[in-house]
Amino acid sequence: MAAATLHSVLRRNSLLPLFETRRLRDLLFFSSSVDRATAVCGTTSPDPHSMVEYLVNSCGFSPSEAAMFSKPLAHLRSTEKPDSVLNFMRSQGFDGAAIRKVISMKPNYLCYNVEKNLAPKFQFLRDLGLSESDIADAILKNDFILRLDVHRSLIPKLEMWESLLGSRELVLKHLKKTRWFFSSSVEKTLHPNLKFLRDECGIPEERVSVVLRSHPQLISRKPESLRALVARADELGMPRQSRMFVRTLDALFMVSKERFEAKVELMRSFGWSESEFSSVVRKVPTFLCISLDMMRRKWNFYQCSRVHPSFIASQPTILLYSLQKRVIPRFHVTEMLKSKGLWTGQCKFLWILIMSDTKFMEKFVLPHKENVPELLDIMRVAGACKRNDTFHLASEDEKGLN
Known part of the structure; x- marks a missing residue:
């Protein structure tokens, strides 16, 4: 089925006409007549020490870094190809830091033939509609793109992912942000x-x-x-x-096996059985991605609120809600209303947590904004947490679960 989908997409939207020799050559230029002379003649590099010096002077590596990265380049007796590669990458918008990062990933890139090995990959990315900065991002995340053949590898990968994800936009998004996406x-x-x-x-x-x-x-x-x-x-x-x-x-x-086992032990210490743990994972698998520290904080809050462990196991979605963005602000609002005799507390807190922001505001905040203006302040702080990650105290593992 996947193969058939791939072939149909290839027929429908082939990229093959995009890679013309003329357009590839348009990418190739050197910054000065000195660069052109270097590309033709090159300067000699008779020993490894000279290559270390070259990496320091031409790329900005430290001597220790240059010594390490020069080892795969020890066979070179001319800087012709390295000069061409560096000039080409600079012409494509790569600054010194980006060039050092690419070379550190695979020093042999300096041995590549620009016209045959590098220019076609940049043209492939350009023809996808990526900007110069996008191309740099994509290559820094997926440098092995430079090692793959455009027609035999890159195009089939592109079309395969496009058929799986449903749009080229998503493919390009992951290409720029997801490491090893095309590997x-x-x-x-x-x-x-x-x-x-x-x-x-x-x-x-x-x-x-x-x-x-x-x-x-x-x-x-x-x-x-x-x-x-x-x-x-x-x-x-x-x-x-x-x-x-x-x-x-x-x-x-x-989640690694070690982290999984640590989560099992933590929840057991909170009073869950193994069957309750498995049941929760089956209901809300993303529960596994909450960090142990965040889980302790949430569990302590619910315990202080007298929520029984078995109830949490039966309604595990409450563990996915952000403390700072949703749980604590709503808890403070309802507690304040109870203290002023404006709410009986008959509605279970679970249902209060499940409510949309709009419904919660309509039911618990707006009707009392004149008598209890503090409620609006509480919700403003919660709203600021949602707009600004600076106020979001949840762990990285929790992002996307709120």
Whole structure:
């Protein structure tokens, strides 16, 4: 199915005409006549020490860094190719820091032929509509793009991801921000993983695509690694036909076994049984991604609020809500109303947490804004937390769960 989709997209939207020799040559220029002379003749580099000196003087590496990165370049007896590569990258908007980062990833890039090995990759990215800065971001995140053949590798990867994610915009977004996004082989990794999830696990490709739009790395794992994730999900009792199965795989992918076990022990210390833990994961897999420290803070708050552990296990979504953005402000509002005799407290706090911001404001804040103006101040602070991460005290693991 994935192969058929790939071929249909290739036929529909081929990039092959985009890569013309004339346009590739338009990318190639050197900053001065001295650069052109260097590209033609090169300067000699008869020993490794000279290459260390070259990396220091031409790239700005420290002597110790240059000594390390010069080792793969020891065979060079001329700086012709390094000069060409450096001039080309500067012409494409790479500053000194970006160039050093690329070279540190693979010093052999300095041995590449610009016209044959580098220019086609930059043209590929340019033809996708990426700006000069976007191209720099994409290569710094996925430098191995420079190592791949445009027609045999880059285009099939692009079309495969476009068919999975549903739009080129999402592909480009991940290309600029997701490390190693284009690293996996279509034939050896992506196709086998999709086939495994579809044929052996019974998961439709559309359901997989929903998760991949946020975390494409899930399908980029080695096939044996993906099978191990499925086995872990099976151990939790998650039915493969459940719509939460792929989300459970995604959560397990982001949590190491050591961290998973630490979460199990923490929740056991709070009074949960293993069956309650598994049940919670099946209901809200992203629960696994909350850091241990944040979990302790949330648990302490609910315990101080006299919420029983078994109730939390039965309604685990309350663990996903941000303390600073939602839970604590709403708790303070309702407590203030109770203290003034303006609310009986008959409504369960769970339902108060589930309410949308608009409904909560309409029911608990706006009717009392004249008599209790402090309520508006509480909600303004909560709103500021939502607008500005500076006020957001939750951990990185919690981002996206609120």
